[in-house]
Amino acid sequence: MLKRRGLISTLAFSGLLAGCRSEPATTTTPAAEAALRAEGLLPAPDAEFEALLPATPGDDPLAPLGSALRALQGGAQGRALVLLMGDSHIAFPRLAERLRDHLQGRFGAIGPGRMPPGRAQRGFLPAGITLEQEGEWSVAHALRAATPGPFGLSGYRLSGYRAGDRINLRASDPRGFDRLHLVLHCGPDSGSFRVLAPGIAGLPRATRTASPTTRLIRLDLAPGSREVAVELVGDGQVDLLGWGIDRRGNGVLVEAFGINGATLATLDNRSPAILARELAVAPPALIILEYGTNESTDRDFDAAAYGLALSRRIATLRAASPRSGIMLMGVPDAGRPIRRGRGACPVTPLPALQAVRAAQRRVAASERVGFFDWSAEVTQDPCRLPRLLHANPPLMRPDLVHFTVDGYRLTADRLHAHLLRGAGLGPAGA
Template sequence: MFARRRLMTTFGLGAMLAACGRDGAERPPSPAETARWAEGLALPPDPAFEALLPASAGPDPFAPIGTALRALEGGAEGRALVLLLGDSHSAGPILAERLRELFQSRYGAIGPGRLPPARAQRFWNPSGLFIAQNGEWEARNALRSTSPGPFGLTGYRLTGARAGDTLTLRTTDPRGFDRISLTVATGPSSGSFRLLAAGTPDTAHATATPAPDLRQMRYLVSPGTREMALELVGDGPIDLLGWGIERRGRGVLVEAFGINGATLATLDNRDPSILARELAVAPPALVILEYGTNEATDRDLDADAYAAALTRRIRTLRAALPRSGIMLMGVPDAGRPTRPAPARRGQPARAPSGCGGVTPLVSLATVKAAQRRAVAETRVGFFDWSAEVTQDVCRLPGLAAGAQPLMQRDLVHFTAEGYRLTAERLHAAILRGAGLAGASPGA
């Protein structure tokens, strides 16, 4: 239950920028800008993110993140974003949480940032956050092109319409948060909601627009706030594409959006105009693409077509984010457990096929080769997940055994320890690429 206390918030980015002025942001907005931004329809790029980025990414994919981290280490005000897009490896919270912990321990902790909307992502249980849905909500994701959209950066959509239904987000972090973000797909029939923080609803916020549009809403709340909720008014549907919490100030955000079963092609199921606007508001210092495991299960995968699609996607991202670096995570080794063939009468059981009781995913080698070709063609950063963690398909059963296994028994997904180790190796690779090698203090 919320304490009965009026929400201490200012609606819109205008007030946020005014407050950020204390942290070295740009001029306060004009009254006309404030009125426009209060609707959440045309947010400009957040100056706190732009302040740390170079004028152009240039040929070095690690230059933007290196520039941003050096500036933070030197005491500059601003915020750096590491954005991870991928499949089930990224859909689970552990990899991103450990990567966030490592970056924030050295360069400034400002919270988790943007998140998938409430429980739209099933079985998602991030550490340190309590998330609840009360009432009737319909969840969809961008896994298939036939799924009704639109979808944005998170790849998820949560729709509700019944009066009084709520979504709740609570953090166990004693530092709490002081900024809330909501991303809503809107249209003529869109409804209204109330935002509750520490107990009492604020005035109803209408989201209806003459035509389909996007509202990226920003709110300031009291420092140390630890709980918020969104309550539906009931005058029309609310289509929530994402929400988030963070703290003002300098530091690093690590945001991860994955979908179970996703392939690179699922990025095309996100609305390009929505995606462009979300990326523009908070331009990342580094975008990490983590795909390939599900492609590796496709026995008809065309290596040339996949390499071309990956190259095209990287170039599209580069054109949309000319000040951001891009990195590709190479697919990790994965396979299917194999069992001894049934013994024939009078004969011993036959040994399992494959090596060490595991058969590689049918197109694993094809995906690895295509990814290498795309990296060479586009000159993006590359994290060799196989070399850094799994090393060889034949090692997978051993990684799934022992007191602290790194792989799950399906020999495709990692355990919590495996994802943490991956995050640590990924973090080290990013720092090396940026010329900032060295362990994070306190990590």
């Protein structure tokens, strides 16, 4: 567990004030602007992400990613972000981690990036990172529209108020990290917190504001940091919508935000203003939407309504991040095992599986977004699922819906190859 004593040192930013305060008077001096950005009071697009993106994505949804990756391969300065949003397939981190390993191995490794705060996402065990949580924290997520917000990109909110309660992150990567990202929802009754890490002062950072607002804070830490904690002061509630770590420098980030049981509709439960700000500050080269498995269980599935909803959400993402490419992951095959033989196929496909996939494909074509055919690339047919279950190593879990670690890694391998081909980069190592 990270200790406060011995970690408190000088401020990482000269003149940095306490975290989220009331809106200050506008100023134009560079030092003051830097301090305000560090507090999340003056969020602006990160020039390192913008530098590698084309002015417009054009008609090719993978062009922004291809442009960014080719620039990195040629030695350009900047960062490229691949952002995945989805259901339990994305909430389980192994698919995204494998894709990250592929891309960072060739184009530059700069850490894991942003994630749900603390242990808000139950069962979230990212590789190489230990997450600990002490005290009385409450958790909410954007799965159901009836759950009060706000929610941002992560879809989770972690709230605490008791002095000394903390969340802690430790990284095993010997390269460590040197930046911390925090997304906080602030309001008139908000309290204060401390950041405990090398290279930054453990002074209280207030979050109280005259009216509800959100702060996107980026703090520079000592190079090679391996541990960081956020500790509550106890003078009011602190609401964390997300946090993350990375390293300064050139390379690729792959960030993934999933909620177990999610459908496409859960995107509407995120605050549009917060989501737009998070996308604007770190514009992705590619946004990947992975939904459809839970919709496939709906016996009354309305393909026309689903198609309209999917088109509307693509339009919303385009408006929020106009220089980003967008891609859909077509729903993979899934079904229920038949315990007593009923013909040649021992599986009953989810009732709306084919209709969901067909709607996704139609929308991808009409909206000019990318499409990764998960069925063609990995599962191939519902009747083949038991073979994947009994493969060596097994690729499916017994529920014939979710994949094993090896199944998700195989999916990431095929997705990586699909992205490189679409981006005009050929196979890895070419």
